[in-house]
Amino acid sequence: MPNGQTHALINLSVLTVVASSYLSTPTIQGTLGLNALWACGGFLCGTLLVTPDLDLNSPTLARKAWGPLGFIWIPYARLSRHRGMSHSYILGPLIRAAYITPLLYGALMLSNLSFTTLNVAYALAGYYLSQWLHSAADRIPLHHDLACLTAQHK
Numbered sequence: 437m438p439n440g441q442t443h444a445l446i447n448l449s450v451l452t453v454v455a456s457s458y459l460s461t462p463t464i465q466g467t468l469g470l471n472a473l474w475a476c477g478g479f480l481c482g483t484l485l486v487t488p489d490l491d492l493n494s495p496t497l498a499r500k501a502w503g504p505l506g507f508i509w510i511p512y513a514r515l516s517r518h519r520g521m522s523h524s525y526i527l528g529p530l531i532r533a534a535y536i537t538p539l540l541y542g543a544l545m546l547s548n549l550s551f552t553t554l555n556v557a558y559a560l561a562g563y564y565l566s567q568w569l570h571s572a573a574d575r576i577p578l579h580h581d582l583a584c585l586t587a588q589h590k
């Protein structure tokens with residue numbers, strides 16, 4: 437099972453490939469530009485801030501990324517069994533999204549950022565993709581983390 441850094445590396449690699457492909461396709465450039473940014477934002481949020489591993493009681497990479505607000509995930513971690521419902525493909529991401537909705541909504545209101553329902557749908561799609569990549573990677577029986585592999589080659 438990958439650690440937090442490996443999960444981030446997997447997700448950011450996929451984002452890089454997908455974004456590069458998108459940007460190099462002239463027929464769709466500009467037509468979905470803003471929504472693509474919302475999808476990227478949702479994906480990055482799901483990769484770096486709101487990950488399935490927030491169900492751990494230890495300070496995970498994602499919880500550390502919250503800085504002083506990391507404590508908000510303590511009740512979630514206490515109520516979730518690691519790799520239980522939190523790592524399901526539909527309900528786990530939905531529960532985490534609902535958990536932070538008040539905070540996220542407040543931040544969006546304070547930012548004065550205008551958005552549409554379609555923008556939110558794209559952000560959710562990006563967020564869900566990041567969660568699915570995480571859960572899928574957790575199901576791959578890895579014998580070594582990337583960190584172990586790089587350590588062996590030194």
Ligand SMILES: [Zn+2]
Pocket residue numbers: 488489523570571574
């Ligand atoms: Zn996990």
